[in-house]
Amino acid sequence: MFFPISHAYVNPIYLVVVGFLIGVLGGFFGVGGSFIAGPALRLVGIDWNFAVGTDLAHIVGKSVVAAKRHRALGNVDLRLGLIMAIGTIAGAEMGAQLIQALKRAGNVNFVVSVVSIVIYLSISAFMLWESWKTLARAKSRKAGSKSGSLRAKSDEHVTTAIQRWRIPPMVSLPASGVTISLWIILLVAIVGGLCSGFLGGGAGYIRMPSMVYVLGIPTHLAVGTDLFEVIISASYGTFSHAIKGNVDILIALVMHTGAAIGAQLGAISTQYFAGPKIRLAFVPLPLIGAAIVIYTMFSGHKL
Amino acid sequence: MSPRSKTVARRTLRAFALELVIYATLITGYFFAVLHFLGGWLVRLETQHIRIYALVAILLIIGQAVVLEAVTTGLLRLLRGGRSE
Numbered sequence: 169m170f171f172p173i174s175h176a177y178v179n180p181i182y183l184v185v186v187g188f189l190i191g192v193l194g195g196f197f198g199v200g201g202s203f204i205a206g207p208a209l210r211l212v213g214i215d216w217n218f219a220v221g222t223d224l225a226h227i228v229g230k231s232v233v234a235a236k237r238h239r240a241l242g243n244v245d246l247r248l249g250l251i252m253a254i255g256t257i258a259g260a261e262m263g264a265q266l267i268q269a270l271k272r273a274g275n276v277n278f279v280v281s282v283v284s285i286v287i288y289l290s291i292s293a294f295m296l297w298e299s300w301k302t303l304a305r306a307k308s309r310k311a312g313s314k315s316g317s318l319r320a321k322s323d324e325h326v327t328t329a330i331q332r333w334r335i336p337p338m339v340s341l342p343a344s345g346v347t348i349s350l351w352i353i354l355l356v357a358i359v360g361g362l363c364s365g366f367l368g369g370g371a372g373y374i375r376m377p378s379m380v381y382v383l384g385i386p387t388h389l390a391v392g393t394d395l396f397e398v399i400i401s402a403s404y405g406t407f408s409h410a411i412k413g414n415v416d417i418l419i420a421l422v423m424h425t426g427a428a429i430g431a432q433l434g435a436i437s438t439q440y441f442a443g444p445k446i447r448l449a450f451v452p453l454p455l456i457g458a459a460i461v462i463y464t465m466f467s468g469h470k471l
Numbered sequence: 472m473s474p475r476s477k478t479v480a481r482r483t484l485r486a487f488a489l490e491l492v493i494y495a496t497l498i499t500g501y502f503f504a505v506l507h508f509l510g511g512w513l514v515r516l517e518t519q520h521i522r523i524y525a526l527v528a529i530l531l532i533i534g535q536a537v538v539l540e541a542v543t544t545g546l547l548r549l550l551r552g553g554r555s556e
Contacts, residue, residue, distance in 0.1 A: 172514045225528055229536035236537075403529050410525030417513060417528040421502045424535055429495050432487075 174218045174416035182212060187226065187423035191430025193453065194230055202227070202369020203288050204453060205423070207460035216280040217271055218416055220368035221409030225420035227370050228402045230427055235395040243392025245343040248385065249400075251350065252393070255357025256364065256375075256401035263365020264408045281465045284367050288454035288461070291373045296451045298377070327384040344385045344393075356382055357397075365405055370398040373454070489550070494543045501535055 169180050186208040190201035202223050209219035238244055270276035335349040360375035372394055379390040409415050505513075509531075516524040 173517050225532050228529060229532040232533055232536045233540055403533075406529055406532075407525045410528050411521050413517070413521065415525070415528055417524075417531055418506065418510065420528070420532055421505055421535060424532060425498050425502050428498050428536065428539075429491060432491055432494070 171416050171418050173418060174214055174222070176212070176214050176218070176416070176419075178212045178214070178419065180422050183419060183422040184426035187426030188430040189426075190423070191230070191427035191432075192434040194234070194427065194431050194434060202367060202371070203284075203291065203373065203457035206284065206368045207457045207464070209419075210277075210281075210464050211460055214416075214419075216277050217267055217409075217412075217414045218419075220267060220280070220366070221406065221412075221414030222416050222420045222423070223368035224364070224402050224405040224409060225415050225417060226424045226427060228399065228406055229424045230431060231370065231395050231398040231402060233428070234431070235392065235399055238392030238395055241392070243388050244396045245341055245385070245389050245393045246396070247339075248341050248344060248353070248383075249393045249396040251339065251353050252357040252360075252375075252397045253400040255354040256361035256397060257404045258354075259358035259361020259363075260365035260401055260405040261361075261408060262358075263362045263367075264405065264412065264414075266366055267409075267414070268412055278465070280367065281461050285458045285461050287363065287367060287374075288458040291454040292451050292458075294377065295454075299451070327381060330382055331384060341385075344383075344389050346384050348383060353383065361401060364401060365408070370394075370402055372398065486547075490543060490547055493546055494539065497539045497542060498535060501539060505531060 170177050186205065190205050193201040193204065205223040205226075206216070206219045209222065210216060214222070235244065267276060267280070270279050330352060331346070331348050333349055333352065335351050337350050338347055339350045339353060340347045356375065356378045360371045360378065363374050364371035375397075376390055376394055379385045379394060380387055385393065406415060410417075513524065513527070516527065
């Protein structure tokens with residue numbers, strides 16, 4: 169099927185299947201799945217600028233539905249979400265401008281490919297380390313050893329040390345039970361936004377761990393607040409990329425057709441698995457994304 | 472698993488499958504409707520009025536997510552005779 173906006177010939181069934189897989193991942197792991205969506209679009213010959221913009225567009229729809237559910241469960245810290253949205257929008261704009269500069273320089277595909285490989289490998293390494301640590305802690309707690317509590321304390325130590333940087337203005341977040349410098353929140357949001365604008369997706373893979381480990385936000389609130397914040401930032405990112413000619417809404421709608429169905433199946437599947445095991449199962453996924461990018465880069469082939 | 476909880480699980484699964492079928496049908500229909508009625512207009516909009524295109528793109532994707540979910544919930548409520556479960 170010919171998509172006239174991006175001037176690309178892509179099989180719509182391929183897009184629905186990719187969307188479905190991303191939807192299952194989103195529902196199961198709570199991530200946007202841009203590490204699969206971007207490379208998958210690239211694999212069928214869509215330029216990175218279109219892959220990034222179109223992926224952002226389909227994430228808006230997914231986040232609206234998921235955030236609505238989390239809001240009903242009381243998992244959204246509105247104040248934190250709104251502050252983070254400002255930083256994320258700034259970061260996303262920086263990312264989109266970088267894409268534009270690379271597009272003008274004619275090396276957008278090469279640079280984004282290299283950066284994405286580095287980021288995807290880092291995500292896998294971090295998730296492997298984190299889930300292994302959590303499983304080891306659970307085991308040692310079962311065995312009654314003290315090592316588990318020592319590890320927990322060392323994690324808390326990092327968050328407490330960051331929260332001790334009392335650079336004014338300080339922001340109190342009663343819903344999350346945290347008081348922290350506005351600048352630290354903005355910094356976390358800008359880094360997430362930059363990844364989102366540059367590599368596409370909601371960048372939940374970088375913002376979620378940052379919210380938990382750097383800001384000290386409880387995990388369930390971090391998930392809900394992240395989704396709420398992604399609606400604002402991904403909408404802005406979509407608008408920003410669209411006016412730069414980087415969004416094919418027809419491709420996004422086909423992908424979202426599969427994603428919406430997959431997300432429901434993914435969400436129901438979480439009932440059968442424990443948290444750390446879910447995160448451990450997540451480890452190979454960014455590696456698949458990295459492998460696709462490496463294949464596309466070196467072979468120059470497309471499906 | 473007790474026979475009672477088995478029945479509850481089966482009923483939940485059936486309700487979920489029904490919701491999924493309705494949602495999948497609506498969402499696929501929505502795409503074809505957009506492609507058929509708005510496809511040509513969207514292409515022209517993208518080349519001539521890029522800002523309006525950007526706004527319409529966001530509205531279309533949010534519409535696909537929110538409106539269709541609301542329609543599915545409404546249809547299921549109708550099928551179950553007004554119960555919101």
